[in-house]
Amino acid sequence: MSRPDDPAAAPTVGVRAGRFVAERELTSTVALCGPDGRLDPAAVGWTRTPLHDTSGIDGRRVWGRNKRWEYWGVMTPTHVLAVTVSSIDYAAVHAVLVYDRRDGRVIDRTAIAPFGRGATLPASLGDGPAAARARGLAIDIADAQRDGVDGTLLRATVSGAEGVRFEVFAERPAGHEALGVVVPWSSTRFQYTVKDVARPATGWVEVDSAAGVERTEVVAGESWAVLDHGRGRWPYRMVWNWGAGSGTVDGRTVGLQLGAKWTDDTGSTENAVVVDGRLHKIGEELDWVYDEADWLAPWRVHGATADLRFEPFWDRVSATELVVFGSHGHQCFGSWSGWVEVDGERLEVDGLVGWAEDVRNRW
Secondary structure, eight states: OOOOSSTTSOTTSSOOOOOBOOOOBOOSOEESBOTTSSBOGGGOSEESSOOEEOTTOSSSSSOSSEEEEEEEEEEOSSEEEEEEEEEOSSEEEEEEEEEETTTOOEEEEEEEEETTTTEEOOSSTTSSOEEEEETTEEEEEEEEEETTEEEEEEEEEEOSTTOEEEEEEEEOOTTOOOEEEEEESSSSSEEEEEEEEEEEEEEEEEEEETTEEEEEEEOTTTOEEEEEEEEEEOOSEEEEEEEEEEEEETTEEEEEEEEESTTTTTTOOOOEEEETTEEEEOOBOOEEEOOTTOTTSOEEEESSSEEEEEEEEEEEEEEEEOSSOEEEEEEEEEEEEEEEEETTEEEEOTTEEEEEEEEEEEO
């Protein structure tokens, strides 16, 4: 959208009346689909822990519209890391990203295979590992435990002239909550998403160079992992915004989860804040303001319960055009500041690291 003069300059100015949405919290397990493959109305709502059985999104009873993926993004003081394992029925789309924040070096490898080939994805979140194998790219995602702490182990390898490897353990602290949401466009088009922010990360990344292998540690206490888990059946064309931020504020662990466009007028939102592991749902459609002519200009996300400024330092531009599949996106990495309402009080969120994106898919 067009950006008015300096929309993010004063995050506390111009807060509008809220566009609140009546959403229900689900507290027991439920199947996303009925036996006929249609959305079960009882599945519509949001959760604090994964409760949805998504095994009905299997590509057998209904084919062509199923979308399944695991995306992990990791922010460290030195690097941006990301992995994608996905199947969209007629293709598998996998990716590994390593961006060095110190010198701007980018290794961004995507592999597309027909008919979901090379993708291993669990029927439901927590049911097993995810993995990808394709054209010099290998990804493994699995639940793990280290030193008595539960979490998820992320391993990625890109072979070739620009070789890279990383291993990251995304800790899941005891009692840590994540936002799950079902977005219903219709009984045959719907999406279940889990957005899990502010997962403490440790590990290492290795990058090949002419001088040898450079190994950098993923610094404990300053590195954060975020999960985007998706299962659903989508319309052919869709536009979305997604924003995530993680960090510590005054000694408290804070995670932001923000979304827009794709949830409009569905009765669901994917906005929340996690404070010391406790999720607080933001039941409001927030406004996103940014300049499509200057993606590195400040963004603003605001409403009655939040007023946030995002300042990017890097724009990851993606563009893919195939016969039946096209994707164009700007995923901007940077830092969040401003405030969000928690239990009736304003929580300052300055210094959270993460991203904000605009994606337009034909898939």
